[in-house]
Amino acid sequence: MPRTPRQPIADLTAHLGYWLRYVSNHVSKAFAHKLEAREVTVAEWTLMRKLYDTDCLAPSRLAEQLGLTRGAITKLADRLITKGLATRTPDLRDARAQTLALSARGRNLVPTLAALAEQNEAEFFDHLSIKERATIERVLRDIVRIRGLKSIPVE
Amino acid sequence: MPRTPRQPIADLTAHLGYWLRYVSNHVSKAFAHKLEAREVTVAEWTLMRKLYDTDCLAPSRLAEQLGLTRGAITKLADRLITKGLATRTPDLRDARAQTLALSARGRNLVPTLAALAEQNEAEFFDHLSIKERATIERVLRDIVRIRGLKSIPVE
DNA sequence: TATTGTTATACTCTATAACTATA
DNA sequence: TATAGTTATAGAGTATAACAATA
Numbered sequence: 001m002p003r004t005p006r007q008p009i010a011d012l013t014a015h016l017g018y019w020l021r022y023v024s025n026h027v028s029k030a031f032a033h034k035l036e037a038r039e040v041t042v043a044e045w046t047l048m049r050k051l052y053d054t055d056c057l058a059p060s061r062l063a064e065q066l067g068l069t070r071g072a073i074t075k076l077a078d079r080l081i082t083k084g085l086a087t088r089t090p091d092l093r094d095a096r097a098q099t100l101a102l103s104a105r106g107r108n109l110v111p112t113l114a115a116l117a118e119q120n121e122a123e124f125f126d127h128l129s130i131k132e133r134a135t136i137e138r139v140l141r142d143i144v145r146i147r148g149l150k151s152i153p154v155e
Numbered sequence: 156m157p158r159t160p161r162q163p164i165a166d167l168t169a170h171l172g173y174w175l176r177y178v179s180n181h182v183s184k185a186f187a188h189k190l191e192a193r194e195v196t197v198a199e200w201t202l203m204r205k206l207y208d209t210d211c212l213a214p215s216r217l218a219e220q221l222g223l224t225r226g227a228i229t230k231l232a233d234r235l236i237t238k239g240l241a242t243r244t245p246d247l248r249d250a251r252a253q254t255l256a257l258s259a260r261g262r263n264l265v266p267t268l269a270a271l272a273e274q275n276e277a278e279f280f281d282h283l284s285i286k287e288r289a290t291i292e293r294v295l296r297d298i299v300r301i302r303g304l305k306s307i308p309v310e
Numbered sequence: 311t312a313t314t315g316t317t318a319t320a321c322t323c324t325a326t327a328a329c330t331a332t333a
Numbered sequence: 334t335a336t337a338g339t340t341a342t343a344g345a346g347t348a349t350a351a352c353a354a355t356a
Contacts, residue, residue, distance in 0.1 A: 009269040012204060016280045016288065017182045017272075019295035024179035026302070027172045043323065049167055060337060072324055074339055096332045096337040114164040121170045124298055133171065135290050140174035143279060147181070187345095198346065214315060227347055229316055251314040251355045 027124050034116040038109065039083065045113055047076050048085065048102060052110045056101035058091075073100075085109065182279050189271040193264065194238065200268055202231050203240065203257060207265045211256035213246070228255075240264065 012018050032042050040048070046066060051057060057065075059073045066073070077100050080086035085106035091097035102110070125133065167173050187197050195203070201221060206212060212220075214228045221228070232255050235241035240261035246252035257265070280288065 007266045009207075009266055010273065015272065015276045016283075016291060016295075017179075017186070017276050019292060019299075020175065020179045021183055023295050023298050024172075024175045026299075028176055031172070041322065052164075058337080059339095068323095069325060070338060071326080071340080075323090078339095091337095094333075094337080096330095098338065111162045111164055117170065117172075118165065121172050124302065125171045127297075127301065128171075128294060132290060132294050135287060136171060136294060137174060139283060139287050139291060140171075140178045142282075143178050144174075144181075146282065147279065196345065215313085223346095224348060225315060226317080226349080230347090233316095246314095249314080249356075251353095253315065 023124075027120065030123065031117065031120045034120055035113065038113060038116075040085070040109075040113060041079075043076055044080055044085075045117075047073070047080065048106060048110055048113070051086065051100060051102045052107065056099045058097055058099055062100065080106065178279075182275065185278065186272065186275045189275055190268065193268060193271075195240070195264075195268060196234075198231055199235055199240075200272075202228070202235065203261060203265055203268070206241065206255060206257045207262065211254045213252055213254060217255065235261065 028042060035042060035045060047062065050062060050065060059070055059077065062068075063070045063073045068076075077086060077088060081088055085103055087101050087103050089099050089101070091099055128136075183197060190197060190200060202217065205217060205220060214225055214232065217223075218225045218228045223231075232241060232243060236243055240258055242256050242258050244254050244256070246254055283291075
């Protein structure tokens, strides 16, 4: 049975992008699995982590800083509020504005989740030498800088 | 206004997992954008790429090799078939079995899409030195090997 | 009974666009 | 008219579980 001739093209595994994605996907999935027991998703964690550092923030500020749309922030915030991990309060000076913050429970949970993040990091990268680690971090940071990448991804 | 004390925890950007995900997400998104003009998604491309190398394959084989469920393969295959890029034919020896293959049009399209993948790769990684590139690829491959990662991600 | 594949359902993540209530 | 936020809708990506046909 004749078939259309196959033009030789590069092996997928010849691409750095392939390996990057392969490993990144697994690291993320493993982290998501660790978060599951706490009923928090990776995207929710990102939002919580940001609020932990800033105390409180307007949805539009969060959208900018996390590289998401305002609608996406609303949805994530809704879920965190439903779970009792965050609060939404109206701004007194501008009736259009809202402020998002962690609830006490949410704030208390962050160190625990951060420990899971550390554990995940260790599982995947602890065997690397200091030098390897430095090279990778530098190269990845360079790509972000050179390509002017915005938006913070989930992790 | 007193608030719950903030326990100091590691900066997100101290994690390799963070940078990996950051860059990987952008590389993938840029690739998805390139594929858009051809009306193919990244997951569809992965399937097409696999079929290009194997000529044809049963859904269950594809599921194993791409690390997806059979249901997911059915859905992806349905879309490719709707677009005229793949075909599904019953197996003559086992009436339960099906065989997926690229259509002539699908097969002809693969080199074009592969060129887009190359272009994407170049945009993000061309500035790396040979040594940097080798280090990263080796480290990522090692992680896959050491951690025994399965499943092929999209890209 | 085990296997192959499909279907039904659901959920996360994210976007776009329309809409509401101010400013 | 511009801005802040929400809501509605949609679609990719993926999973689980139930199911039909066949082995």
